[in-house]
Amino acid sequence: MVPVSVGQAGNVSGLLLSLILSEQVQNRTDSVDFGPSQLWCHRFAGLRSYATPHSQFFAPSEGIMLPAGSYNNKVAFITGGGTGLGRAMTGVLSQLGAQCVIASRKLEVLQQTATEISSQTGNKVHAVQCDVRDPQAVSRCVDQMVELTGLPDVIINNAAGNFICPSERLSANGWKSITDIVLNGTAFVTLELGKRLIQNQKGASFLAITTIYAESGSGFVVPSASAKAGVEALYKSLAAEWGRYGHRFNIIQPGPIRTKGAFSRLDPTGTFEKSMIGRIPTGRLGKPAELANLAAYLSSDYASWMSGAVIRFDGGEYVSMAGEFNELRKVTDDQWKMLETMIRSTKGS
Ligand SMILES: CCCCCCCCC/C=C\C=C\C(=O)SCCNC(=O)CCNC(=O)[C@H](O)C(C)(C)COP(=O)(O)OP(=O)(O)OC[C@H]1O[C@@H](n2cnc3c(N)ncnc32)[C@H](O)[C@@H]1OP(=O)(O)O
Numbered sequence: 002m003v004p005v006s007v008g009q010a011g012n013v014s015g016l017l018l019s020l021i022l023s024e025q026v027q028n029r030t031d032s033v034d035f036g037p038s039q040l041w042c043h044r045f046a047g048l049r050s051y052a053t054p055h056s057q058f059f060a061p062s063e064g065i066m067l068p069a070g071s072y073n074n075k076v077a078f079i080t081g082g083g084t085g086l087g088r089a090m091t092g093v094l095s096q097l098g099a100q101c102v103i104a105s106r107k108l109e110v111l112q113q114t115a116t117e118i119s120s121q122t123g124n125k126v127h128a129v130q131c132d133v134r135d136p137q138a139v140s141r142c143v144d145q146m147v148e149l150t151g152l153p154d155v156i157i158n159n160a161a162g163n164f165i166c167p168s169e170r171l172s173a174n175g176w177k178s179i180t181d182i183v184l185n186g187t188a189f190v191t192l193e194l195g196k197r198l199i200q201n202q203k204g205a206s207f208l209a210i211t212t213i214y215a216e217s218g219s220g221f222v223v224p225s226a227s228a229k230a231g232v233e234a235l236y237k238s239l240a241a242e243w244g245r246y247g248h249r250f251n252i253i254q255p256g257p258i259r260t261k262g263a264f265s266r267l268d269p270t271g272t273f274e275k276s277m278i279g280r281i282p283t284g285r286l287g288k289p290a291e292l293a294n295l296a297a298y299l300s301s302d303y304a305s306w307m308s309g310a311v312i313r314f315d316g317g318e319y320v321s322m323a324g325e326f327n328e329l330r331k332v333t334d335d336q337w338k339m340l341e342t343m344i345r346s347t348k349g350s
């Protein structure tokens with residue numbers, strides 16, 4: 002771990018962005034003393050990752066949490082299981098004994114992940130090509146899964162699309178592309194599997210991966226925010242309606258966790274991460290393994306009484322951004338003395 006000074010976007014095409022951001026970071030440095038002694042940079046695999054010194058209080062435990070064999074004789078279906086968080090969840094479920102089916106558009110990526118995970122865990126991982134935007138493709142994918150493994154015990158709706166874009170630059174097709182993957186894709190997968198499970202009188206756990214801004218909304222990712230909010234409404238509604246068929250529905254809202262898919266589309270220059278870390282009370286990004294442990298718990302029999310739950314999993318970022326006075330954590334002791342004197346000396350209203 003090496004301390005770094007506040008940097009600049011590294012190329013000419015990033016000049017405008019770097020000017021905007023250097024001003025932002027400069028302001029932060031001036032008023033917050035968020036300088037080299039308080040901002041740390043990990044370097045690994047060619048990637049930078051920032052953290053604050055107090056993140057050492059919150060070191061991630063990345064080992065598998067549930068007892069070995071917790072998923073023996075279970076089948077798990079994970080959309081977007083070939084990459085990022087989906088891949089991490091598949092790895093943990095497979096390690097715990099599940100037979101996994103991973104589905105997304107890029108068959109080669111899925112196959113490579115499937116081979117790597119199953120060679121590590123000794124349990125089968127099946128790769129099935131499926132574009133979740135297409136209900137017929139989803140139906141064919143489920144047919145294929147039934148042939149391979151039978152209907153699943155666990156369904157994780159993790160596939161998503163996203164990019165930052167001012168809404169005035171967004172085309173109708175840009176909107177459709179994101180909302181089709183996130184909201185319609187989750188609905189098609191959930192309805193197709195739900196109906197077949199009901200027909201076969203088989204219970205199951207459904208989990209959706211949304212995001213903290215599903216609750217607040219967020220500018221610059223408006224289709225994603227709208228679609229993720231829709232997914233949450235879908236899952237809370239079905240938790241109420243389909244409990245009678247043995248189905249549980251839960252939601253994880255992750256905060257920032259470094260994956261190529263997310264960060265390449267949401268922070269393409271890598272510059273926003275620095276300011277983001279400053280608002281996370283635990284001072285670091287989440288780890289895919291931490292999310293995977295939570296998903297494994299929520300989808301397991303240990304959580305059989307959990308349904309309709311929305312779990313925010315973000316190192317405290319959401320409440321930190323929401324609280325009116327939270328920026329006051331930047332005030333120094335000397336500044337507090339002065340503020341207190343001013344307040345105490347005020348008489349009357
Ligand atoms: C402050 C720091 C932030 C750091 C990170 C913060 C982390 C927190 C993250 C919180 C939530 C994260 C949510 C996520 O979902 S992350 C997962 C992201 N992963 C992916 O997006 C993977 C899959 N994505 C894709 O395949 C593509 O990106 C896709 C565009 C979503 C879909 O691909 P495809 O179907 O091939 O679509 P097209 O390329 O044909 O485009 C369709 C349509 O959209 C327009 N478009 C595409 N990109 C942009 C862009 N960057 N800006 C504006 N418009 C865009 C494109 O032009 C097409 O429209 P049109 O036909 O009108 O031209």
Ligand SMILES: NC(=O)C1=CN([C@@H]2O[C@H](COP(=O)(O)OP(=O)(O)OC[C@H]3O[C@@H](n4cnc5c(N)ncnc54)[C@H](OP(=O)(O)O)[C@@H]3O)[C@@H](O)[C@H]2O)C=CC1
Nearest residue numbers: 081084085086105106107132133160161257258260262263
């Ligand atoms: N990383 C983060 O910080 C956060 C992530 N999230 C959520 O976590 C989940 C995983 O994201 P992450 O791992 O970061 O990013 P990835 O980009 O790695 O994951 C997205 C996955 O979705 C799949 N996918 C995209 N479009 C389709 C489609 N039409 N049909 C089927 N599959 C599709 C992709 O595979 P393929 O291209 O092969 O189709 C890919 O595997 C998403 O729901 C995201 O919204 C939420 C908050 C924070």
